Amino acid sequence: MNDAERTALTYRLERWRALSSGILETAGTTFLLLIAVRWFEAGAWSKALVAAGSSVGLLLTPLVVAWVARKRLRPSDAARRLLNAGAVSFLALAMVPRLPLFVAGSVLAMATFTAVVPLLTHMYQENYPAAERGRLFSRTVVIRILAAAGFAKLAGLFLAEDMARFRWLLVVFAGACLAAGELLRRCPTAPLHDDGGRHPLRAMRFVREDAVFRRTLIAWMLMGFANLMMLPLRVEYLAHERYGLQLSADRIALYTAVLPNLARVVMSPVWGWVFDRMNFFALRVTLNVGFLVGILAFFTTGSPTGLVVGSLVYGVSNAGGDVAWSLWVTKFAPPNRVADYMAVHTFFTGLRGVLAPLTAFLLAGRVSLPTLGYFAAALIAISCLVLLRELPRNRRHAPPPPMSGDPIR
Numbered sequence: 001m002n003d004a005e006r007t008a009l010t011y012r013l014e015r016w017r018a019l020s021s022g023i024l025e026t027a028g029t030t031f032l033l034l035i036a037v038r039w040f041e042a043g044a045w046s047k048a049l050v051a052a053g054s055s056v057g058l059l060l061t062p063l064v065v066a067w068v069a070r071k072r073l074r075p076s077d078a079a080r081r082l083l084n085a086g087a088v089s090f091l092a093l094a095m096v097p098r099l100p101l102f103v104a105g106s107v108l109a110m111a112t113f114t115a116v117v118p119l120l121t122h123m124y125q126e127n128y129p130a131a132e133r134g135r136l137f138s139r140t141v142v143i144r145i146l147a148a149a150g151f152a153k154l155a156g157l158f159l160a161e162d163m164a165r166f167r168w169l170l171v172v173f174a175g176a177c178l179a180a181g182e183l184l185r186r187c188p189t190a191p192l193h194d195d196g197g198r199h200p201l202r203a204m205r206f207v208r209e210d211a212v213f214r215r216t217l218i219a220w221m222l223m224g225f226a227n228l229m230m231l232p233l234r235v236e237y238l239a240h241e242r243y244g245l246q247l248s249a250d251r252i253a254l255y256t257a258v259l260p261n262l263a264r265v266v267m268s269p270v271w272g273w274v275f276d277r278m279n280f281f282a283l284r285v286t287l288n289v290g291f292l293v294g295i296l297a298f299f300t301t302g303s304p305t306g307l308v309v310g311s312l313v314y315g316v317s318n319a320g321g322d323v324a325w326s327l328w329v330t331k332f333a334p335p336n337r338v339a340d341y342m343a344v345h346t347f348f349t350g351l352r353g354v355l356a357p358l359t360a361f362l363l364a365g366r367v368s369l370p371t372l373g374y375f376a377a378a379l380i381a382i383s384c385l386v387l388l389r390e391l392p393r394n395r396r397h398a399p400p401p402p403m404s405g406d407p408i409r
Contacts, residue, residue, distance in 0.1 A: 003129075006188050010127040011136055013183045018140045020180035022147025024113050027173050028054045030152060030257045032106045033235045034159070034249060035166045040099045044361040049103050051232035051361075053110030055353020057117075061346040062201050064115045065339050069192040075119035075339070076187040083181035086112035090174035094167045109173070114350075116184075117326070118342035123189050125330050125338040131276065133330060134323055138272025141322050142265055149261035156253030163249070193336045203340035204347075213332055213341070215386060216284075217348055222383035223288050224349060226376035228356035230295050236361070237299065237369055238307075255311050263315025264322070271320035280331055281390040284324060288387075290317030292380040299373035325349075 001009070036042040036050045068078045089109035093102055128136050155172075158165055207214050237243050238252045247255075274283060290313055298310025333341035363372060 001188060006127045007129065007136075010123065010187050011140070013187050014140045015143055017180050017183040018143035019147045020176040020183070022144040022149075023151045023176040024173060024180070025144065025148045026152045026155065026257055028110045028113070029148075029231075030235065030253055031155060031159075031166075031169060032110070033232060034239065034252065035163075035169075036099075036102065036106075037235065037239050038249070039097075039163050039166060040102060042099060042103070044365065045358075046099060046103050047232070047236070048357045048361040050106045051357035052354045053107040054114045055228070055350045055357075056107050057111030057114030057350065058346040058353060059350030060111065060115050061118050061350065062203055062343040065118050065192065065203070065343040066201075068119065069339075072191045074189045074191060075122050076184045076189040079116035079119045080181035080185040082112040082116050083177045083184070086110075087174040087177035087181075090170045090177065094170035094174070097167060109177075113177070114346075117346050118339045119189075120184075121326060121329065121342040122192065122339040123187060124327065125335060126189060127187070130330070133327055134272040134275035135269075136272075137327060138268045138275075138323055141268045141272070141319070145261045145264040145268060145319075149258050149265070152253045152257035152261070153250070156250035156257075160249040192339050203344050206337075206341060206344055210332075212390065213344075215390065216281075216328075216332075217345065219284070219383040219386040220345075221348055221352055222379045222386070223291065225352040225356050226295070226379035226383075227291050228353050229360040230299065230373065230376050232357050233360050233364060233369060233372070234298065236364065243369065255307050259308065259311035260315030260318060263312045264319040267316045267319035268322065271323050274320070275323045275327065279391065280324070280328060281387050283320065284328075285384050285387050285391075287317050287320045287324060288380050288384050290314075290320075292377045295373050295376050295380075300370040302370075 032050050032053070033047060036047050040046070042050070064078075064082070068075055071078075086109045089105045089112070093105040093109070124133060124137060155169055159169070207217065234256050235252060238245050238247045238255060240246070294310050294314035294317060296310075297306045297313060300306070301310075329338055329341040329345055360372065
């Protein structure tokens with residue numbers, strides 16, 4: 001199979017997989033937490049764990065990459081195995097609706113969905129030409145967003161009539177995992193490079209040796225912690241009686257999924273085009289400012305207009321974030337180290353993703369949400385300052401010294 005055929009096959013399968021990914025995305029962003037709040041009346045720790053499920057998967061990505069490399073598995077086939085485990089978890093939740101199992105199963109199911117991310121980035125680097133990578137990726141993102149927005153609206157109406165129907169929703173999520181896994185299995189990928197090292201976290205050395213990579217990770221940690229801290233509080237803010245809104249399930253889905261995803265649909269192709277052409281650090285600062293404005297509008301204005309503006313601005317920024325977060329290491333890492341660089345990036349994303357919801361729900365009982373919003377905005381502003389010094393740079397494939405087993409170039 002030549003390069004053009006690999007690109008065409010991967011792109012075709014990825015467009016179909018985007019439908020399943022859009023459905024699964026709503027599980028992590030809206031419905032699992034909504035079920036925890038409305039059906040189980042879960043406490044702060046349980047809600048925080050459910051919200052952190054996706055981040056647990058990201059935290060495990062260095063181990064996943066090391067396992068896939070050591071076993072010489074095709075990344076696409078390894079991703080299928082993980083998603084099949086997620087399907088089993090969703091089915092278990094549907095069959096035994098008890099809070100402890102719901103929390104544990106939600107974490108496991110969403111962890112399998114995100115643990116495959118470095119494997120997918122490796123696949124994009126391998127199968128998509130560098131000059132078109134952002135454009136091709138953003139087109140599949142549009143499909144995923146439309147699927148997420150449409151499914152969120154329908155599922156919100158479905159649960160608004162009777163919350164007890166959530167068990168059927170979990171069955172749908174299980175089916176989406178199975179479908180996504182089968183489509184990934186058919187994508188052409190070569191086994192990951194194995195340097196023979198035994199330590200599963202050996203890729204962390206790139207943080208020490210690559211200064212630009214390290215500073216970018218620091219800035220991303222500040223922005224990401226702020227964003228991930230406020231993200232689950234959107235559902236809490238709209239659903240809990242403490243804040244005086246207590247919106248219906250379909251209205252919550254409108255503000256947390258439908259409006260942001262509609263904005264993402266419009267802007268994703270634009271950001272894909274921009275990613276292929278714009279200085280990465282200028283792009284990242286622009287997106288960070290958007291997240292800052294979105295948080296302040298949503299949590300500090302106290303009006304329906306603020307909710308709409310905050311949802312839309314968040315969606316616009318998130319559209320660019322989808323592309324930048326998923327592909328930025330392809331501009332930094334040598335081709336045979338893309339999965340390792342991405343595993344480091346996703347590990348730190350998972351770390352902040354676990355800590356941020358815990359921090360958010362524990363602080364939400366002690367300080368007002370507008371105060372938390374201002375704190376998050378300050379963190380994002382600091383992250384922009386860290387990135388400003390990197391604006392003259394736009395590095396592509398400047399590798400650190402080779403590890404044992406790496407080819408000397």
